[in-house]
Amino acid sequence: MDKTELFNEYNIPYTCRECGGIMIFRGVGEYCCEDCKALDYDDYGKVRLYIEKRSGATAPEIERATGVSQKKIRNMLREKRFQIAADSISFLHCEMCGKSIRCGRLCDGCEIQYHRSLEENQRQLRQKNIKGTGINRQGDEGHRRFMRKDD
């Protein structure tokens, strides 16, 4: 299950800063709390937002505005298709399934799956915490819900 840790160099927000709810991945670095609908962004999302507002921003400028290190920004530029990325990207492969992709490290399907598994982990973590507070519930209902997977 280390796959889920592998890609968290972008500081993915797992839980909501407002209410502690689980942050659901919505694509392009954006996350939405499933409880209070607060929005948050990972490093990629922050950089992307900034570049959208100021196209042609330099790496030091982006670093100052977003707090994301220049090294990371450069890596992102190489991996993802920001407008200021000059490098021509040839063929990349999804790091999970090997499918050829045009940008990033994962194909669309695997990226979603990856985020869903993070969300699921977070959910289980939360359940454990709730159980750990002394209320000794059977946890049957929760279990049954997790076993139902509509693929």
Ligand SMILES: [Zn+2]
């Ligand atoms: Zn929230």
Ligand SMILES: [Zn+2]
């Ligand atoms: Zn894939």
